[in-house]
Every structure is written in C-alpha cells, then in structure tokens.
Amino acid sequence: MNRAAPKNLTERARSYHRLVRGETGGEWVDFSGHSAEGADFSGLDLRDANFSRARLAGARFVDCILDGAVFFAADLKSADLSGARLVGADLRGVDLTQARLVGSDLSGANLREAALLDGPPLTRDSGEDAGSPDLAWTRHAVRPACLDGANLSGARLAHASLHGASMMEVDLSDADLSRALLPRSRARKARFIDAVLTQTRLTGADLRDADMSGSDLSCADLDMAETGGMITSGETQDWVTLTPAALDKAIQAHETQCKRPGDGKAADFSGHDLRALSSLRGRILTALVARNANLAGMDLSGVQLQGAQLAGSDLRGCTLDAADLRGADLSGARLSQASLTQTRLGPLTLAGGRLYPANLRDAQLRFIRAEQADLSGARLDGTDLTGADLRTASYDPDGLSSARTDGARLT
Structure with missing residues (x-):
C-alpha cells in the first residue's frame, strides 16, 4: 500500500486535473494502491483515473468528474460523492458503506459485488445469508449508503449488496440487479423501468410508489416488501x-x-x-x-x-x-x-x-x-x-x- 498524506495526494490530483483539461503544469498520476483517507478531491476532473485498491475512507469527491474512473476493490467507506459524475466507472467490489451519492450520476457504471451494506454482524457461517456464494465478506453493523436521487440507469449491480440502502427517487432504469441483495432498502419513488431483476432480493424493501414498468418481477423476492402505489406494466406475460x-x-x-x-x-x-x-x-x-x-x-x-x-x-x-x-x-x-x-x-x-x-x-x-x-x-x-x-x-x-x-x- 502506497501511503501519501491526503494533502499531497490532493495536490497531485490537481495536476491530473490540469492534464485532463489541457492546462499547463499537468501530469498523469496513478492513484492505485494509495492510502489517503479524508482527502478532498471536490470539484476536480479525474476522468479515467485509476484508484484501484486505494484506501479513500472519508474522502470527498463532491461534484467531481469521474467518468470511466477505476475504483476496483477500493475502500470508499463514508466517502462523499454527492453530485459526482461516475458515468461508466468501474466500481466492482468497492466498499461504499455509509457513503453519500446523493444526486450523483452512475449511469452505465459497474458496481458488481459492490458493498452498500446495513444490518447486524453476519458471516458466511451464520445468519440469513449463511453459505451464500454472493457474500464476498463479513457484514458489520453500519449505516447504509445514501443514494437518494442518484442516476444509476444502466448500472451493473449484479450480486451487489445494498442492504438497507437509502435509494429514494433513485433512477435504476435498465440497471442489471440480477441476484443483488436489497433487503430493507428504502426505494420509495425509485425508477426500476426495464431493470433486470432476476433473483433480486427485495424482502422488506420500501417500494411504495416505485415504477417497475417493463421489469419482470416473477423471479424477484418481494416478501414483506411495501408495494403500495407501485407501478407495474399492467400486462403480465403468461x-x-x-x-x-x-x-x-x-x-x-x-x-x-x-x-x-x-x-x-x-x-x-x-x-x-x-x-x-x-x-x-x-x-x-x-x-x-x-x-x-x-x-x-x-x-x-x-x-x-x-x-x-x-x-x-x-x-x-x-x-x-x-x-x-x-x-x-x-x-x-x-x-x-x-x-x-x-x-x-x-x-x-x-x-x-x-x-x-x-x-x-x-x-x-x-x-x-x-x-x-x-x-x-x-x-x-x-x-x-x-x-x-x-x-x-x-x-x-x-x-x-x-x-x-x-x-x-x-x-
């Protein structure tokens, strides 16, 4: 793990920003593997940057441009990505517990096996998901990520863990949520239009006034979910x-x-x-x-x-x-x-x-x-x-x- 003071890494990020914008004094920076908890990158253009396996807990990416950026297996616990653009970003295996993504744009992003978790301590050998091959690590009692109002249209969330995530009015149109875990998630007025919901777990989720138009719910688990006012296609295929x-x-x-x-x-x-x-x-x-x-x-x-x-x-x-x-x-x-x-x-x-x-x-x-x-x-x-x-x-x-x-x- 490369260790750098958050201030120093922020200064290097500004150089990367200048490079992307075609300004003088810019230089390419590889952020992969760096440890910079609490660093503030707000407002920077860091498109296509490589943050793979970086430790960025508590970092601020408010209003950043992160289109195509790679955050594979990065630690973004408690990070603030409000208003950020992450179109087509690679967020596979990212830990986003307690992160804020309010109003962010993650359309087309890949969040396969990402963690946005909530709930009591749980391991492979205990609890409701014992033995589940989709559970990649132990869950701890934490607050869920906040995705309220985020744009996740076309995002790849297969096998992602979003237990208890706050997803009010989030746009998940055309998203791949196959085998994703969303129990107890709060997705009131969310848009699931034409989403892939094959074996998606929505047990106990708040789906009131959610729009499920075009989505096939026949293989989704909605046990105990609140579905008052939920919009479906109206016609079901026999x-x-x-x-x-x-x-x-x-x-x-x-x-x-x-x-x-x-x-x-x-x-x-x-x-x-x-x-x-x-x-x-x-x-x-x-x-x-x-x-x-x-x-x-x-x-x-x-x-x-x-x-x-x-x-x-x-x-x-x-x-x-x-x-x-x-x-x-x-x-x-x-x-x-x-x-x-x-x-x-x-x-x-x-x-x-x-x-x-x-x-x-x-x-x-x-x-x-x-x-x-x-x-x-x-x-x-x-x-x-x-x-x-x-x-x-x-x-x-x-x-x-x-x-x-x-x-x-x-x-």
Missing part, C-alpha cells in the same frame, strides 16, 4: 413453463436434429420461459424457434444460434459471450445489459454463397457490452443502443444511421 427435465429433453432432441437430421426433433419454444435451466452454455441450437420467449439472465455463452428465430424475446442480462448468432432474427428482442463479448452477429452464409444478415431491427440493446463482437452487416434499423459499449466491436458505421446511440461509446 409464459409456457416446463420442468427443467422436460426442457432439457426437448433441447437434446433439437441438438440431435442439428447433428443428424431426421434422428431428432426441432424445438419450438415460442412463448416459453426457459429460465428454469439457467444455462444453455455451449449448446447447439441452430435454427431454434423461440419467438417471444423468456431467457433473461441466462448463460448462453458459446451457444450456437445461427439462424435462430428470437424475435420479441427477452434476453436482458444474458451472457452471450462467444455465441454464434449469425443470421438470427432478433427483431424487437430485449437485450439490454447483455454481455456480447466476441459474439458473432454478422451475416450467415447460405447455399450458393447468399448472405443472410442478423436482424436487430427495433431491438433494445441498451448498455450492452460488445467487446470484439461482430455486428458487420447486421440490420440495426431503429435499434436502441443507448449507453452501449461498441468501442472494439466490428460494425458498419452507416448501419447506425437510424439506430439510437445516445451515450453509446463507439470509438
């Missing part, structure tokens, strides 16, 4: 459900048909809820028919879905890394918060050399991660790519002319 054994049997038959035509049977999962399996990793599902199906939050990495019919399906929060979706029809599908690292969404070559492009027309791909993904030739008419990360993806720039790219990172 999914066709099968047992895991029946689903797996049908998928095996489809795989056999793909490998040896005539020996198996092509599956049609249109309108089905496939989440009972949780994973289809590496399966061969070429030309699968699953229109308007629910696969939200599933692990589909490495799956072969060439030419699949997935129009209107819910794939929010899915892991599709290295999956082959060439020529697939994903028109109107919902893929917000999906991981598409090295995913193939280019055209499928048919007999005679004819190319059949992937169809993403009117699909929702908000806040997707598409590192080294191939979207060349894909139909993107009306596609919503708000906040998407396409910096290392292959795509036709002209194809984005009719797509929505607000806040997307393209270069």
Whole structure:
C-alpha cells in the first residue's frame, strides 16, 4: 500500500486535473494502491483515473468528474460523492458503506459485488445469508449508503449488496440487479423501468410508489416488501413453463436434429420461459424457434444460434459471450445489459454463397457490452443502443444511421 498524506495526494490530483483539461503544469498520476483517507478531491476532473485498491475512507469527491474512473476493490467507506459524475466507472467490489451519492450520476457504471451494506454482524457461517456464494465478506453493523436521487440507469449491480440502502427517487432504469441483495432498502419513488431483476432480493424493501414498468418481477423476492402505489406494466406475460427435465429433453432432441437430421426433433419454444435451466452454455441450437420467449439472465455463452428465430424475446442480462448468432432474427428482442463479448452477429452464409444478415431491427440493446463482437452487416434499423459499449466491436458505421446511440461509446 502506497501511503501519501491526503494533502499531497490532493495536490497531485490537481495536476491530473490540469492534464485532463489541457492546462499547463499537468501530469498523469496513478492513484492505485494509495492510502489517503479524508482527502478532498471536490470539484476536480479525474476522468479515467485509476484508484484501484486505494484506501479513500472519508474522502470527498463532491461534484467531481469521474467518468470511466477505476475504483476496483477500493475502500470508499463514508466517502462523499454527492453530485459526482461516475458515468461508466468501474466500481466492482468497492466498499461504499455509509457513503453519500446523493444526486450523483452512475449511469452505465459497474458496481458488481459492490458493498452498500446495513444490518447486524453476519458471516458466511451464520445468519440469513449463511453459505451464500454472493457474500464476498463479513457484514458489520453500519449505516447504509445514501443514494437518494442518484442516476444509476444502466448500472451493473449484479450480486451487489445494498442492504438497507437509502435509494429514494433513485433512477435504476435498465440497471442489471440480477441476484443483488436489497433487503430493507428504502426505494420509495425509485425508477426500476426495464431493470433486470432476476433473483433480486427485495424482502422488506420500501417500494411504495416505485415504477417497475417493463421489469419482470416473477423471479424477484418481494416478501414483506411495501408495494403500495407501485407501478407495474399492467400486462403480465403468461409464459409456457416446463420442468427443467422436460426442457432439457426437448433441447437434446433439437441438438440431435442439428447433428443428424431426421434422428431428432426441432424445438419450438415460442412463448416459453426457459429460465428454469439457467444455462444453455455451449449448446447447439441452430435454427431454434423461440419467438417471444423468456431467457433473461441466462448463460448462453458459446451457444450456437445461427439462424435462430428470437424475435420479441427477452434476453436482458444474458451472457452471450462467444455465441454464434449469425443470421438470427432478433427483431424487437430485449437485450439490454447483455454481455456480447466476441459474439458473432454478422451475416450467415447460405447455399450458393447468399448472405443472410442478423436482424436487430427495433431491438433494445441498451448498455450492452460488445467487446470484439461482430455486428458487420447486421440490420440495426431503429435499434436502441443507448449507453452501449461498441468501442472494439466490428460494425458498419452507416448501419447506425437510424439506430439510437445516445451515450453509446463507439470509438
């Protein structure tokens, strides 16, 4: 651990600020591993700075610009980030207990396994979460973080611990809260529009007047939650459900048909809820028919879905890394918060050399991660790519002319 007086580190931070702003006397600074509890960085532009594993308990980042900054595994207990901009920041594994983020902007930030905790002492071997693989460390009796009014739209909060956090009027639209722990959180008038809530624990939470429009609550735990005035979509999808054994049997038959035509049977999962399996990793599902199906939050990495019919399906929060979706029809599908690292969404070559492009027309791909993904030739008419990360993806720039790219990172 590098130790520096808070005053000295603040002075170096001002040099970094000057560098970012193009002013004279600026210099690049690596803040990783430094110990500077109580340092005051208020008002500085520290975008893309590296604070990995830094000890910054009680530090002040009020009204700072921290877009793209890395705080991996940093200690920010009791830190004040009120009014700060942390768009796309890396906050994985950060300890934010008792921190203040009132009015801050964390849209698109990654808070996976971050701790914003409250409650009595609790370890892996005791209490309500005994044995939970999501619990990365011991919890202590502390006050929760204050996120009132913060913008967390598109934030990645999978597996995050927000026990008792104050989240009044927070915006969590399009956020990935899969398997996050929010018991006893105070989220009155919060916006959860189109959020991914797969196995999210909201037990005892105050959700009065919260807006859950577009979110699927069927797999969320709302036991004892206060839901008076809570807004939902109004319409609920009546999914066709099968047992895991029946689903797996049908998928095996489809795989056999793909490998040896005539020996198996092509599956049609249109309108089905496939989440009972949780994973289809590496399966061969070429030309699968699953229109308007629910696969939200599933692990589909490495799956072969060439030419699949997935129009209107819910794939929010899915892991599709290295999956082959060439020529697939994903028109109107919902893929917000999906991981598409090295995913193939280019055209499928048919007999005679004819190319059949992937169809993403009117699909929702908000806040997707598409590192080294191939979207060349894909139909993107009306596609919503708000906040998407396409910096290392292959795509036709002209194809984005009719797509929505607000806040997307393209270069």
